[in-house]
Amino acid sequence: MTEDEQDGMEEQEDMYDPEENQIQQDLKELDIESIPEWSYMTDVPGVRGVLKEQVNDFVVEEMARHDTSDEGDHLIAKLRKQNMTTMEAINKLSNMLHISKSRIGYAGNKDKRATTEQHISVEGVSQEEIRQIFTDEFEIEVLGRNGHIGIGNLLANKFEITVRKLELPVDDIADKVEKTNEELSGKFPNYFGEQRFGSPRPITHQVGRHLLRGEYEEAVWTYIAKPYDQEYDSIGR
Numbered sequence: 001m002t003e004d005e006q007d008g009m010e011e012q013e014d015m016y017d018p019e020e021n022q023i024q025q026d027l028k029e030l031d032i033e034s035i036p037e038w039s040y041m042t043d044v045p046g047v048r049g050v051l052k053e054q055v056n057d058f059v060v061e062e063m064a065r066h067d068t069s070d071e072g073d074h075l076i077a078k079l080r081k082q083n084m085t086t087m088e089a090i091n092k093l094s095n096m097l098h099i100s101k102s103r104i105g106y107a108g109n110k111d112k113r114a115t116t117e118q119h120i121s122v123e124g125v126s127q128e129e130i131r132q133i134f135t136d137e138f139e140i141e142v143l144g145r146n147g148h149i150g151i152g153n154l155l156a157n158k159f160e161i162t163v164r165k166l167e168l169p170v171d172d173i174a175d176k177v178e179k180t181n182e183e184l185s186g187k188f189p190n191y192f193g194e195q196r197f198g199s200p201r202p203i204t205h206q207v208g209r210h211l212l213r214g215e216y217e218e219a220v221w222t223y224i225a226k227p228y229d230q231e232y233d234s235i236g237r
Contacts, residue, residue, distance in 0.1 A: 042183040047173050049163040055083050058114035059160040062107065065153055066119075068144025074105065074121035076146050077130060080139040085112045089138050090120075096133050097125055107154040121149040201228050 052058050068076045081089045086109045094101035103123040110116035122130070127142050166173060203226050210219035 042180050044176055044180045044183060047163065047166060047168055047176055049166045051161065051163060052113045053164045054162075055113060056115050057162040057164065058111060060110050060114055060116040060118075061158040061160075062110070062116075062118040063155040063158060064119050065107075065155045066146050066149070068146050070145060072145035072147055074123050074146060074148055075125050075127065075130060076119060076121055076143045076149070078117055078139075078141040078143060079106075079120045080115075080117045080141070081110075081137070082115050083113060084138065086110050086116075086118070088112075092135070092137060093120075093122075093133070093140070096135070097122070097129060099123075099125065105149040106151075107149055108151060110157075119143075119149055119154070121146065123148070201226070203228075 066076070079086075079089060079093075086106060090101050090104050090106065094104055099122075103125075105121040105123075106118060108118075110118050130140055130142050133140060168176075203222055206226075207219045207223050210216070210222060
């Protein structure tokens with residue numbers, strides 16, 4: 001064995017981490033399909049009912065972190081939409097303005113099956129150009145000017161949720177809600193849904209599973225080569 005080969009083996013031994021290796025092995029053997037679909041943080045039975053039966057049943061209002069003024073490289077506006085993803089609205093707006101969608105900033109994606117309001121920034125566009133947009137697909141309200149709005153640049157989201165087809169008396173529902181709040185101590189579980197897994201292509205959890213198992217090639221192919229029927233035809237091709 002040459003001196004270089006011996007040095008290489010010693011370097012590999014130094015990099016070997018038994019604990020990390022065991023974690024990777026456990027992840028590969030983990031039967032993810034056996035994990036329950038839902039985990040509940042309270043013992044109070046739910047009220048059942050139907051969410052998002054109508055597009056106005058789920059209302060999201062973004063609370064901005066930034067102020068506006070008469071100065072800034074970006075025009076700041078409110079985007080109001082219904083039954084449309086944020087990216088769909090951004091794509092349509094960029095086409096109407098004849099600009100790249102990279103010049104439109106936003107703090108985060110909002111639900112599709114909902115009525116949502118969020119702030120966007122548009123670089124290098126005048127108020128007159130925005131006001132000349134006529135569409136019934138979404139609304140744009142110019143607020144002023146400031147800098148680029150990036151992902152996470154918001155204070156919070158405010159929700160108004162309507163639950164329909166409840167089968168319990170109002171008093172029973174109120175009692176369950178009160179007991180649930182007591183068990184949660186004023187906190188609310190941040191469950192992962194379409195806003196995390198993706199709506200047009202809900203496969204990010206599958207990608208994450210491959211990454212955890214060290215299956216990097218499978219993760220890449222799952223991400224780029226597994227289109228869904230609800231995506232644009234051009235993507236599927």
